[in-house]
Amino acid sequence: MSSPTGPASGLPVRMPRPRQPGRHRRPEPVAAPEGAPALVLAVPGTPSAATRMLADEVVSIARSELPGLDARVGFVDGEVTDFPVSAEFPSLASVLAHAARERTARFEQAVAAGVEARQPEGPVAVVVPLLAGPDAALLRQIRQGISDSRVAAELTDVLGPHPLLAEALHVRLSEAGLARADRARLFTVATAADGIILASVGGEEAVQAAGITGMLLAARLAVPVIAAALDVEGSIAATAEQLRGSGSQQLALAPYLVGPEVDPSVLEAAAKDAGCASAEALGAYPAMGKLALAKYTAALGITPQPVASGG
Numbered sequence: 688m689s690s691p692t693g694p695a696s697g698l699p700v701r702m703p704r705p706r707q708p709g710r711h712r713r714p715e716p717v718a719a720p721e722g723a724p725a726l727v728l729a730v731p732g733t734p735s736a737a738t739r740m741l742a743d744e745v746v747s748i749a750r751s752e753l754p755g756l757d758a759r760v761g762f763v764d765g766e767v768t769d770f771p772v773s774a775e776f777p778s779l780a781s782v783l784a785h786a787a788r789e790r791t792a793r794f795e796q797a798v799a800a801g802v803e804a805r806q807p808e809g810p811v812a813v814v815v816p817l818l819a820g821p822d823a824a825l826l827r828q829i830r831q832g833i834s835d836s837r838v839a840a841e842l843t844d845v846l847g848p849h850p851l852l853a854e855a856l857h858v859r860l861s862e863a864g865l866a867r868a869d870r871a872r873l874f875t876v877a878t879a880a881d882g883i884i885l886a887s888v889g890g891e892e893a894v895q896a897a898g899i900t901g902m903l904l905a906a907r908l909a910v911p912v913i914a915a916a917l918d919v920e921g922s923i924a925a926t927a928e929q930l931r932g933s934g935s936q937q938l939a940l941a942p943y944l945v946g947p948e949v950d951p952s953v954l955e956a957a958a959k960d961a962g963c964a965s966a967e968a969l970g971a972y973p974a975m976g977k978l979a980l981a982k983y984t985a986a987l988g989i990t991p992q993p994v995a996s997g998g
Contacts, residue, residue, distance in 0.1 A: 849978055924960040
């Protein structure tokens, strides 16, 4: 038996903390609205176990930032499957069709149970491309996947440019021993680069977009950073010569890529052409999940806690 003040057994009761008054109070936690569209991460490139693991990590980060989020993974070059989606690498169209059928089924079950329910409206899903920068060819494939699904879905912009991507690039360079982890530290890294080639895919548009993040990276590292296109022949080597001509002696290649967009051999060849070492692609750095979620919430007009840079 319990009383208004707690259980009769005397066990401690976790009571809600009173809200701190004033402008310094903590923001109220935000959860995904009931019945909100799914976040579908559109993953480019050839599907693989490593790519699947990366994508799952990104959506896991997004879910941790917004409780109740329905987040799924669809592959641009995935397998076309019937309902339910059981393939390891389901196509984007299959995942969207699955989400639409699930939403319809939930509505029909509610009606059958006598629960008052409204006919679902708005997009079934918000599709977020797993791309750091614009790539017209890949975005065309993603739009085709949405069209093939015959489902109402909203496509967001790519993840960058954004200060968090500059942070992620800095971390990847420092992990490879090509940059100091923190400018405030007094020690130096013997292999630290004095010039960075920011390698993107997607042609000139992608290079221009990467250049914005490159300026933020240059400010962090206090060294010149120039963006170049992996998919334009000679672009990486020409950029390396440009940096050397301006006085840089020890160059590094920083992939402005999540990872699945290109085969790793392309990066290896580019680093060889430039005569320099290369950092790893951005991968499942926490910023990827936070930025994917930011694109989703912006599309729906949800205002979760702000995405802040860690360095």
